[in-house]
Amino acid sequence: MTMWRMIGVVGLVVASIARGDAAEIAPDQRRSGLSFMAPETQAMQSDDTANPAMLAVLDGEMLWKQKAGAANRACADCHGDATASMHGVAANYPAYDDLLARPVDLEQRINLCRVRHQQASPLADESRELNALGALVARQSRGTPIEAGGDVRLAPFVANGKGLFMRRQGQLNLACANCHDDNWDRRLAGSAITQAHPTGYPIYRLEWQGMGSLKRRLRSCMLGTRAAPYQADDPEMVELELYLMSRARGMSIEAPAVRP
Amino acid sequence: MASALINVPATAKHGDIVEIKTLMSHIMETGFRHTETGAVVPRNIITDFSCRYNGVEVFRAELFPAFSANPFLAFFTVATESGTLEFRWAGDNGFS
Numbered sequence: 545m546t547m548w549r550m551i552g553v554v555g556l557v558v559a560s561i562a563r564g565d566a567a568e569i570a571p572d573q574r575r576s577g578l579s580f581m582a583p584e585t586q587a588m589q590s591d592d593t594a595n596p597a598m599l600a601v602l603d604g605e606m607l608w609k610q611k612a613g614a615a616n617r618a619c620a621d622c623h624g625d626a627t628a629s630m631h632g633v634a635a636n637y638p639a640y641d642d643l644l645a646r647p648v649d650l651e652q653r654i655n656l657c658r659v660r661h662q663q664a665s666p667l668a669d670e671s672r673e674l675n676a677l678g679a680l681v682a683r684q685s686r687g688t689p690i691e692a693g694g695d696v697r698l699a700p701f702v703a704n705g706k707g708l709f710m711r712r713q714g715q716l717n718l719a720c721a722n723c724h725d726d727n728w729d730r731r732l733a734g735s736a737i738t739q740a741h742p743t744g745y746p747i748y749r750l751e752w753q754g755m756g757s758l759k760r761r762l763r764s765c766m767l768g769t770r771a772a773p774y775q776a777d778d779p780e781m782v783e784l785e786l787y788l789m790s791r792a793r794g795m796s797i798e799a800p801a802v803r804p
Numbered sequence: 805m806a807s808a809l810i811n812v813p814a815t816a817k818h819g820d821i822v823e824i825k826t827l828m829s830h831i832m833e834t835g836f837r838h839t840e841t842g843a844v845v846p847r848n849i850i851t852d853f854s855c856r857y858n859g860v861e862v863f864r865a866e867l868f869p870a871f872s873a874n875p876f877l878a879f880f881t882v883a884t885e886s887g888t889l890e891f892r893w894a895g896d897n898g899f900s
Contacts, residue, residue, distance in 0.1 A: 593811035596874040599829040602807040753832075753873035 568725055569739055574795060575728075576743045577803060580736035585750070589802040597679055597748035597800030600672075600755045604680025607673055613664025619677070622661065630684040635797055638786040640697045646779065647701050647786050650678050651757055669776040675755040678746045682799035690743070690797060693790025705787025708780055714771025720784075735804070741792035742785070744801020751804065758785050806830070806899070810891065816883035824855065824863075825878040828893050834869040850895035853877060858887035867895070 578586060588594050608619045608626055623629040638647040641656065648656060654677050655666035667674040693702050709720045723732070724740035731737065745758040752760075759776050762784060766773040774781040811825040828850065835847025847869065855863040862881045894900045 591811075593809045593825055594827060594876060596827060596829075596876070598809055599807055599827065599874060602809070603829075606807075750872075 568791075569728070571794070574741060574792065575739055576741055576795060576798065577738045578744070578798060578801065580738045581802075581804060585802055585804055589744075589798070595748065595800070595802055597746070597755060597802060600676045600679040600746070600748070601683050601800060603672065603676035604678075604683075607677055608680060613658065613662035615661065615663045617662050619657070626680055627684055630681045632685050632688045634682040634685040634799065635688045635691050636694075637692055638698075638782050638789065639692070640695050647698055647782050649758070649782055649785050650681060651675075651759070652777075652782070654678065654681070670756060670760055672755070675746050675757060678757060679755065679800040682746060682797070685797040686799060688797055689794050690789055690792050693786055693793060698786060698790075701783050702787055702790050704780075705783035705785070705790075708784050709787055709791075714766065714769040716769045716771075718769045720765070740788060741795055742788050743792060743795050744798045744803070746799065747801045747803045749803045755800075758788070806893075808891070808893075810889075812889060818883065818885075820883045821880050822883050823878060823880050824889065825876070826853075826855075826891060827874060827876045828853075829874050830893075830895070830899070832867075832869075832871050832873045832875065836869065846896075848896045848899075850875060850893050850899060852892075852894045854892050855879070855881075856890040856892075857881060858885065859890075 578589065581589075588596075592598050605626070608623075611618045611621075619626070634650055637653065638649040639653070640646070641648045641653075651669070651674055654674060658664045658666055667677075712719045712722070720740065723737050728737050728739040742758050742761075745761070746755050747761070748755055749761075759781055762781065763773040774784070807829050809827040813822050816822045830850050831848060832850065833845055833848040835844065835849075837845045839845060849869055849871065850867045853863075853865045853867060853875075854861055863879045865877060867875060892900070
């Protein structure tokens with residue numbers, strides 16, 4: 545037993561010397577998750593009639609025109625045609641909300657809109673309706689560069705998010721950075737690790753057989769490191785989303801994406 | 805709220821072989837899964853798909869629980885005449 549433990553410790557030390565601590569990814573080294581996927585999955589994403597996330601966009605188009613709440617108004621009654629009014633909007637999320645004095649992500653913005661302007665109940669986290677509307681809005685930013693985190697009022701929240709990204713947590717004692725900054729060129733159990741740039745959310749993930757937001761993806765990652773995942777409305781969750789989006793600033797949005 | 809995406813070339817020459825691609829939104833619940841309390845989640849899948857070209861059936865498929873959610877089916881036919889393609893998906897719980 546003792547012998548084995550000795551060998552284990554030696555192995556770890558050697559590994560950490562060989563690998564070292566990589567720095568943050570240089571801007572010209574950044575790669576979308578798309579480039580890590582198999583050609584077949586890339587083809588599925590790039591063909592709008594084969595991309596199953598486009599079914600959510602279709603649902604979103606229907607919900608966009610559906611009247612809701614005590615105000616009996618639809619999204620379209622204020623915002624008109626989503627293809628025009630929502631162009632480039634998702635590239636700025638999470639964005640600062642004046643009333644709450646903190647950043648809110650795209651799904652929270654949709655729900656705030658429902659509560660404040662439609663006087664309707666908020667949609668459940670990860671519900672089909674919320675992801676459909678998110679997919680519709682995000683679709684209108686396809687091809688535009690990510691701009692989130694530019695607002696000076698967001699600076700402390702971006703810094704908090706970066707702190708969370710760098711902080712080791714969970715039973716495996718891993719920080720996000722240990723995989724996604726230091727080892728993105730490697731594989732984990734046969735799967736590409738990727739650089740964690742949220743360029744395509746909400747996504748259709750083949751493993752889920754359905755749609756999911758960035759929050760769902762982050763929760764999966766946290767469960768993988770055996771950490772207690774943040775809840776959808778925790779400030780930490782939005783700060784982490786905000787840091788990831790600001791880390792990907794300038795990269796092109798490809799929503800709604802397909803991921804394995 | 806079933807929605808489908810269908811990709812058919814708008815025009816084709818007489819005798820051309822054309823590819824028809826269809827994507828149907830459906831959860832395709834296998835019937836083999838259980839809830840946390842042990843109750844079986846009832847099967848809810850599409851069982852049949854067919855495509856008629858001016859009333860003549862050109863493609864038919866049976867679907868089973870191992871199909872993924874939102875099944876994607878692509879097939880080929882020969883463009884013989886101008887006309888309509890009619891697609892039909894049928895499944896559990898009266899899905900049609």
